[in-house]
Amino acid sequence: MIIKKNLLIAAALFSTSSAMADEFSLGAGAVFNELPYKGYNENISAVPLISYEGDHFYVRQTAAGWIVWEDSKNEISLTAAWMPLHFDPDDNDDHAMKQLDERKASVFLGGAYYRHEHWGSLKFAVGADAMDESGGVVGELSYFHPLRMERLTLTPSVGVFYYDESFNDYYYGVSGSESRRSGLNEYAAGDSWSPYIGLSAKYQLTQSLFVNASAVYTVLPDDVKNSPMVDRDDSFVLMTGMSWRF
Numbered sequence: 410m411i412i413k414k415n416l417l418i419a420a421a422l423f424s425t426s427s428a429m430a431d432e433f434s435l436g437a438g439a440v441f442n443e444l445p446y447k448g449y450n451e452n453i454s455a456v457p458l459i460s461y462e463g464d465h466f467y468v469r470q471t472a473a474g475w476i477v478w479e480d481s482k483n484e485i486s487l488t489a490a491w492m493p494l495h496f497d498p499d500d501n502d503d504h505a506m507k508q509l510d511e512r513k514a515s516v517f518l519g520g521a522y523y524r525h526e527h528w529g530s531l532k533f534a535v536g537a538d539a540m541d542e543s544g545g546v547v548g549e550l551s552y553f554h555p556l557r558m559e560r561l562t563l564t565p566s567v568g569v570f571y572y573d574e575s576f577n578d579y580y581y582g583v584s585g586s587e588s589r590r591s592g593l594n595e596y597a598a599g600d601s602w603s604p605y606i607g608l609s610a611k612y613q614l615t616q617s618l619f620v621n622a623s624a625v626y627t628v629l630p631d632d633v634k635n636s637p638m639v640d641r642d643d644s645f646v647l648m649t650g651m652s653w654r655f
Contacts (some may be wrong), residue, residue, distance in 0.1 A: 433461045438621060438650020443630060445641030446496075448503025458621060458652045474521060484523040490536055492517055492547070492578060506638065508591035512580050515542040529554030532568075538576070545576025560613040570603045577601055581636040593637040601630035617655070623648045 436458035443452060461468040465476050467486070469491060474486035496512035519536030534549040551568025575596035588595040609623040625646045634642045 418609075432654065434516050434619070434652045434654040435459055436619075436621070436650055436652025441647045443645040445634070445644050446501075446640045447504075447638060447640045448501040448506045456648070456650070458650050460652070469546055472521075473587065484521075484525075488517075488520050488521050488534065488536065489521050489539075490517045490519075492538075496580065505591040505593050509583070509587050509593075509638070513540075513542045515540040517547060541577035543576045545579060546573040547571060547576060564609045564611075564613045565605045566609070568605055568607075570605070571603050572603065574600045575597065577632055579639055581633055583637055596636050596638075598632045598636060601632040603630055603633070604628050617653055619652050621648070621650045621652060 434445070438458050440454050441452055441454055442454070459468055459470060467474050472488055472490040474488040476484060476486045478485045481599075485517065492515050494512075495514040496509070498507045498509050498511060499508050516539045517536030518539040519534065520559045521532065521534040524531045525540050530553055532549065532551045532553070534547075535546065536643035537546050538544055548571035549568060551566055553564050553568075556565075581596070581598045583591070583593050583596040584594050587593065605625055605627040607623065607625040610621070612620045614620060623646075627644045627646075629639070629642050629644065633639060
C-alpha cells in the first residue's frame, strides 16, 4: 500500500474517548481511505484496534505513552507514535509514479498534553522522527467532546496537524533525479497545517463487545496538493470495526 496518512488520523479519533484505568481492548476493523495520490486505487485495508489505559502507561492505537504527571483536568505524557505513512512505487498504477523513490514509515518520539473540561478536551502534541527517515517534526492541536448515552458514545472532534518542511518534502517532494526519471516536475514542499473534522462512535453490544466507527474529512494544504504526486485537494476516511474489552 502507498501512503496512509489518514489511517493515522482515523486511528487517533478511535482513541479520543476516555477509558477507565487498567482497561484493555482488542479488535479488528476495516478502513476505506480516499487517498489523494495519483495511481493509487487500493482504498480498503484491514487494521487492528488496540487500546490500553493503565495508571501510568497507555496504548492508543498507533501511539504509546508514559504519563509523567496528571490530575483531574490535566495529563502530560511522553509518547512514541508509529507513523504508518509510506510510499512504495511498485504498488502504483501510474507509470510516472512508479519511477519515484520509496518513502518509508517511521517512529516519532515526543510528548502530549491533554486538558479536560466540562465543555470538552484539548490536546497538544508534538513529535520528531526518531528513525530519521524524513528528519521531520509533526504536531497536533485538537478539540474533542465525548457525548455519552446509555450504550452509545459519540465523539465529535476538530483539529489541525502541523508538518514541517522536512516531513512534507520527504513524502510529497520530487527530487531532480526523480523528475528526470519520471517526467514529473521537480518539487520542494514547505511546512503546512492540515485542518480536519471527525466523528467517532462506540456502541456497547454486550458487557465486553463494542462496535466502533469513525469518519474523518481532511483539507489538504497547498504544499501538499501542489505536489505532482497529488491529484486531489481533500481526503476522506471511514473506519468500522469491533473490539473486545478484557
